[in-house]
Amino acid sequence: MDIDVKNVAMLARIRLTDAEATELGPQLERIVGYVEQLAAVNTEGVTATAHPHDMAMPLRADVVSNTNQRDALQTAAPKTESGLYVVPKVIE
Amino acid sequence: MSWEVVIGLEVHVQVNTKTKAFCGCSTAFGAEPNTQTCPVCLGMPGQLPVLNAEAVQKTILTGLAINATINLESRFDRKNYFYPDLPKGYQISQFAVPLVEKGYLDIPVGDGEKRIGITRIHMEEDAGKSMHEGLEGVSHIDLNRSGVPLMEIVSEPDMRSADEAIAYLKQLHQLIRFLDVSDGDMEKGQFRCDANVSVRRPGEPFGTRAELKNLNSFRFIKQAIEYEANRQIELIEDGGEVVQETRLFDSAKGESRSMRSKEEAHDYRYFPEPDLPPLRVSAEEVAAIRAGMPELPGQLRQRFEQEYGLSAYDADVLTQTRELATWYEQLVAAHPKDPKRCANWMANELLGRLNEAGRDIADSPVNAQALAGLLDRIEDGTISGKIAKDVLDAMMASGDSADAVIEAKGLKQVSDTGAIDALIREVMAANPQQVEQYRNGRDKLFGFFVGQVMKATRGQANPAVVNQRLKILLQD
Numbered sequence: 001m002d003i004d005v006k007n008v009a010m011l012a013r014i015r016l017t018d019a020e021a022t023e024l025g026p027q028l029e030r031i032v033g034y035v036e037q038l039a040a041v042n043t044e045g046v047t048a049t050a051h052p053h054d055m056a057m058p059l060r061a062d063v064v065s066n067t068n069q070r071d072a073l074q075t076a077a078p079k080t081e082s083g084l085y086v087v088p089k090v091i092e
Numbered sequence: 093m094s095w096e097v098v099i100g101l102e103v104h105v106q107v108n109t110k111t112k113a114f115c116g117c118s119t120a121f122g123a124e125p126n127t128q129t130c131p132v133c134l135g136m137p138g139q140l141p142v143l144n145a146e147a148v149q150k151t152i153l154t155g156l157a158i159n160a161t162i163n164l165e166s167r168f169d170r171k172n173y174f175y176p177d178l179p180k181g182y183q184i185s186q187f188a189v190p191l192v193e194k195g196y197l198d199i200p201v202g203d204g205e206k207r208i209g210i211t212r213i214h215m216e217e218d219a220g221k222s223m224h225e226g227l228e229g230v231s232h233i234d235l236n237r238s239g240v241p242l243m244e245i246v247s248e249p250d251m252r253s254a255d256e257a258i259a260y261l262k263q264l265h266q267l268i269r270f271l272d273v274s275d276g277d278m279e280k281g282q283f284r285c286d287a288n289v290s291v292r293r294p295g296e297p298f299g300t301r302a303e304l305k306n307l308n309s310f311r312f313i314k315q316a317i318e319y320e321a322n323r324q325i326e327l328i329e330d331g332g333e334v335v336q337e338t339r340l341f342d343s344a345k346g347e348s349r350s351m352r353s354k355e356e357a358h359d360y361r362y363f364p365e366p367d368l369p370p371l372r373v374s375a376e377e378v379a380a381i382r383a384g385m386p387e388l389p390g391q392l393r394q395r396f397e398q399e400y401g402l403s404a405y406d407a408d409v410l411t412q413t414r415e416l417a418t419w420y421e422q423l424v425a426a427h428p429k430d431p432k433r434c435a436n437w438m439a440n441e442l443l444g445r446l447n448e449a450g451r452d453i454a455d456s457p458v459n460a461q462a463l464a465g466l467l468d469r470i471e472d473g474t475i476s477g478k479i480a481k482d483v484l485d486a487m488m489a490s491g492d493s494a495d496a497v498i499e500a501k502g503l504k505q506v507s508d509t510g511a512i513d514a515l516i517r518e519v520m521a522a523n524p525q526q527v528e529q530y531r532n533g534r535d536k537l538f539g540f541f542v543g544q545v546m547k548a549t550r551g552q553a554n555p556a557v558v559n560q561r562l563k564i565l566l567q568d
Contacts, residue, residue, distance in 0.1 A: 011359055013174050050167050050364065056372035062109045062146035065116030068127040073134060083125040084232040087176040090222055 003028050096294045097321040099257045099287060100249035103264060104242050105274045106218065106282040107147050113217045113241035114141030114184065121280055125234035133239035135180030140367055147241035148371065150273040151191050151215050152381050154243060157271055157388060158210050160195025162378050168365040176233050177220035187362045190214035191371065199259040208260050209248030216242050249288065249298065254317040258310055261285060266389050270414050278308055285313055289320045300334040304341050304348060316341040320348060392417055400424065400431035409439045419453050419460055426464030433467055441481065445488055457491045466494035473554055474498065475505045507554040509561060516565050519544045530566055
């Protein structure tokens with residue numbers, strides 16, 4: 001098992017120092033190795049588990065139930081302007 | 093040696109539900125930014141999604157309309173990527189087992205048809221909107237669209253030209269609007285297309301493909317595909333190689349550029365959505381949705397040809413949208429004697445005038461009953477077809493009924509033989525030479541007399557009666 005720690009960190013948007021990456025590599029490998037023991041189980045003829053609870057999805061009627069709560073919701077945002085969230089420029 | 097273009101399309105269709113896919117926020121277009129959001133569609137921690145039943149039903153209906161398999165158990169997965177318009181850091185989508193699989197659409201190609209395979213339709217949620225223009229160092233985000241239900245309709249790589257791709261898209265666009273599963277307004281982003289394009293020598297395996305993004309009108313899609321195919325052909329002929337990449341089409345410049353930066357970031361690490369158990373639908377529910385299926389464009393076209401004796405062209409024009417087809421059938425119900433006359437007047441005269449005025453059938457100043465009233469007056473000989481066109485103009489302008497216009501303008505057709513005979517005698521007296529020549533065998537002059545009589549009545553004489561009476565009186 002060889003994990004590209006830097007790439008995984010980039011995909012998760014986590015900044016790691018080289019020292020941290022070196023330290024985390026073996027730890028992540030042990031975790032994945034532990035889970036991989038499951039691969040040894042013979043699952044032939046067993047239906048894949050889609051969800052730990054054996055239940056079907058409850059559905060919701062198509063009725064508007066939320067009202068405008070913008071002011072309250074935007075108190076959590078670092079920056080807003082004219083009702084819009086302001087974020088660092090995203091380059092297209 | 094020639095090249096063959098291979099095209100597969102992914103179409104994102106916004107489902108026209110009242111609320112979002114996983115929460116009770118409104119989907120109404122054009123609201124003030126961020127006024128239609130809640131903790132669920134903002135991706136706040138601890139919030140749980142609950143799927144919209146209507147979105148499921150509309151996706152199933154679409155699946156049935158393309159003769160696809162409906163998976164009675166399907167699942168949701170998380171597609172992970174970071175972008176500020178996606179607050180959760182993942183999009184809920186269906187990756188492993190979509191709701192709809194293995195369908196097809198028959199598209200018109202030349203005089204015939206071609207079957208285009210549809211690999212799958214899966215349900216997912218839309219992202220918000222980011223705005224960059226005129227901003228320094230920042231972007232603005234509106235999350236009203238975040239969580240709006242989408243169907244992603246993925247075709248097989250079955251198209252071989254930009255024209256085939258457009259024919260497929262138009263057919264699909266017409267279908268989703270007929271089914272009323274989406275408003276399909278491309279300007280509002282309710283019908284968006286990504287195209288996978290590659291080229292190969294005929295008979296050889298598929299070439300490496302490029303994915304074109306940001307295609308939001310039929311015209312741009314055609315341009316973008318043609319540009320991309322040529323780019324790849326030139327590249328290969330110059331000894332180069334096509335690399336698999338995402339390209340963004342710039343409609344203003346008419347060319348595409350690589351988005352390699354985005355490629356690197358695109359490792360979606362799909363995994364099952366733990367917040368949603370499997371979606372189960374019963375065969376009975378599917379059967380009930382099938383039973384409620386409206387007539388599809390192809391069936392309607394065929395029925396119009398058979399039931400009303402319309403030409404293929406008229407049947408096609410009158411089934412472009414469900415509104416047009418309904419309007420036509422209302423017209424026929426009000427003027428049942430001559431469905432072909434109904435089709436001619438609606439397709440050529442009414443739609444032509446509406447087109448010129450930039451109006452839609454929905455806001456036509458003349459409704460089906462009113463147009464039927466006009467056709468009745470042609471039928472019973474009150475006015476000629478020629479005069480009827482002027483009457484229609486007046487009806488369009490004033491909104492008055494045909495009878496009111498005919499009455500007000502004194503356009504009633506003269507069918508009374510006594511009056512017409514008197515006119516014919518006047519014309520004959522004024523043109524003795526021509527009468528002489530006609531009687532000596534110059535048959536062609538008959539048209540001249542018809543013209544003179546019609547002119548004398550400003551076109552209001554019944555042409556059939558004029559013809560009949562002229563023949564008799566000129567013999568005397």
